[in-house]
Amino acid sequence: MTNTGIAMIGSGSATPPVSLDNQRLSQIVETSDEWIASRTGIRDRRVADPQTSLCSLATAASKQAIAMAQIDPSEIDLIVLATSTPDDLFGSASQIQAQLGATQAVAFDLTAACSGFIFGLVTAAQFIRTGVYKTVLLIGGDILSRWVDWSDRRTCVLFGDGAGAVVLQASECDRLLGFELRSDGTQNGCLNLSFQAQPQPLIDQITVSPGTYQPITMNGKEVYRFAVKKVPEVIEKALFRADLTVDQINWLILHQANQRIIDAVAQRLNIPSDRVISNLANYGNTSAASIPIALDEAVRAGKIKPGDVIATSGFGAGLTWGAAIFQWGI
Known part of the structure; x- marks a missing residue:
């Protein structure tokens, strides 16, 4: 190989x-x-x-x-x-x-x-x-x-x-020029879609636990605090692995969770707003879909062109977060 x-x-x-x-x-x-x-x-x-x-x-x-x-x-x-x-x-x-x-x-x-x-x-x-x-x-x-x-x-x-x-x-x-992935299970309780069991005695001393998943719960303040701190750090680490600086980024595409988070991360990285792609206003938080939807819209609109360097980061439940630096196209 x-x-x-x-x-x-x-x-x-x-x-x-x-x-x-x-x-x-x-x-x-x-x-x-x-x-x-x-x-x-x-x-x-x-x-x-x-x-x-x-x-x-x-x-x-x-x-x-x-x-x-x-x-x-x-x-x-x-x-x-x-x-x-x-x-x-x-x-x-x-x-x-x-x-x-x-x-x-x-x-x-x-x-x-x-x-x-x-x-x-x-x-x-x-x-x-x-x-x-x-x-x-x-x-x-x-x-x-x-x-x-x-x-x-x-x-x-x-x-x-x-x-x-x-x-x-x-x-x-x-x-794919560089990436960094992270997890912190100690903060799992900040954002959940958890299973709730309804114990059911089966036979003798055996009890099974059928149930269903409960609606999403979130500690918004903690998630915001986590994202604003950790996302710039993980992007900087991915840039280091790519041997690039922030000035060499053409576009920043973050997970579309909250415009305040997007703005705060861009400011911490000193990336001007005209290099930040956001479609959050139209779609809300689409979880794993948010980055590729934003990427596709920008490509089809002619914003992102072949050879452009894109810094992207996802963050959320787990808690998990990560960043990747890549060039679009062949």
């Missing part, structure tokens, strides 16, 4: 057609457009209806990425689906593989919440660099509306649904 470089050659994104803006949301819970927008930067979000599955969104985003990459689905060796909200708890990547007709691809799910796309990117890169696979489809997708308490205004205003995808391919030149 030989070490091989990585290029990101295609992107795609998909969101549900149903829009839930702040004004309509204020009819559900006691809130207002001004309250939400001033604290988060969010004005709208997309919400999946009962007929919309994660697989359908992920497949739609993937088809766009495959088309941009100008490859056939049969050329894909590996599909990595970064999600916390699969249609099937056993995994949904294989369903996407079937829907795409990617008959040669092995497929699996990866769960790292809002850091999922970054963790998935680094995971996929290892398969390419070691020569095991040549072409990888990486998808970040979540339908968090399934797991939101719509009576809790602290969380229900934040989240939206969607999927984004990229095609990674072996290349003579390595476009």
Whole structure:
């Protein structure tokens, strides 16, 4: 096996057609457009209806990425689906593989919440660099509306649904310039979508624990404090590994969680606002989908051009966080 470089050659994104803006949301819970927008930067979000599955969104985003990459689905060796909200708890990547007709691809799910796309990117890169696979489809997708308490205004205003995808391919030149991944389980309680058991005696001394997952809970102040401190640090470490400085970054794409976080991180890194990509106002926090959706929109708008250096960082439940520095295109 030989070490091989990585290029990101295609992107795609998909969101549900149903829009839930702040004004309509204020009819559900006691809130207002001004309250939400001033604290988060969010004005709208997309919400999946009962007929919309994660697989359908992920497949739609993937088809766009495959088309941009100008490859056939049969050329894909590996599909990595970064999600916390699969249609099937056993995994949904294989369903996407079937829907795409990617008959040669092995497929699996990866769960790292809002850091999922970054963790998935680094995971996929290892398969390419070691020569095991040549072409990888990486998808970040979540339908968090399934797991939101719509009576809790602290969380229900934040989240939206969607999927984004990229095609990674072996290349003579390595476009993944540096990365850094981190986890801190001692802060797991700050952001949860936890299982709650309902113990059921079975026979003799045996008790089983069927149950279900509970809606999202979050300590917003702690998550904000964590992100503003840790994200600039992890980006700087990834830049160090890439042997680059902040001045050499063309674009900053952060996980779209809160505009205040995005602004604070950019300020700490001294990155001007015209080099920061944000679509949070339109989609809210789409978890693992947020970075690839923002990337795809910027590429299709002509903002991001081949050769541009992009610094990106995901952060969230776990707690997990990470950063990657890459060049777009071949």
